Amino acid sequence: MSAAETGVGIEPVTDDPDTGGFFAAAREGRLVAQECVGCGNLQQPPRHRCVACLSTDLAWHDLPPRGTVHTWTVVEHQINPNFPAPYTVLLVDVEDAASNVPLRFLGRIPGRVEPELGAAVELVFETVGDAVLPNWRLA
Numbered sequence: 001m002s003a004a005e006t007g008v009g010i011e012p013v014t015d016d017p018d019t020g021g022f023f024a025a026a027r028e029g030r031l032v033a034q035e036c037v038g039c040g041n042l043q044q045p046p047r048h049r050c051v052a053c054l055s056t057d058l059a060w061h062d063l064p065p066r067g068t069v070h071t072w073t074v075v076e077h078q079i080n081p082n083f084p085a086p087y088t089v090l091l092v093d094v095e096d097a098a099s100n101v102p103l104r105f106l107g108r109i110p111g112r113v114e115p116e117l118g119a120a121v122e123l124v125f126e127t128v129g130d131a132v133l134p135n136w137r138l139a
Helices: 019-026
Strands: 032-036 058-062 065-075 087-094 105-110 118-127 131-138
Touching: 019 058, 019 105, 019 131, 105 131
Parallel strands: none
Antiparallel strands: 032 058, 065 087, 065 118, 087 105, 118 131
16 A cells, blocks of 8 residues: 555654654754763754764754744645645744854644744644654744
């Protein structure tokens, strides 16, 4: 049976050793980024090693539930049965006192939305198949 027939579509792998903690936190209603225990670097997306010092001693750091729109685009052609087109894809900057640069996350808003760059967004969570995903809505 195809993804279109089941209605499930493309789901993330939630038990990967490098990214599993991100999805576990989302199931708890938290947004997290990897933090290097050795040097304190915050990184997104999650990786096997710290991009700053190459340490594999990584933990999960809670982030604030708000951000700002860095950029956006409207998707007009449906590619995943879970996300009917049109929808607006957001690239969101999340600032945290522990990071010297904003961490960036993707999100999706149904419809043709044209947010202003820098517009405030707040964190929401949605369930896709068996996964819970962080997402954003305009504040």
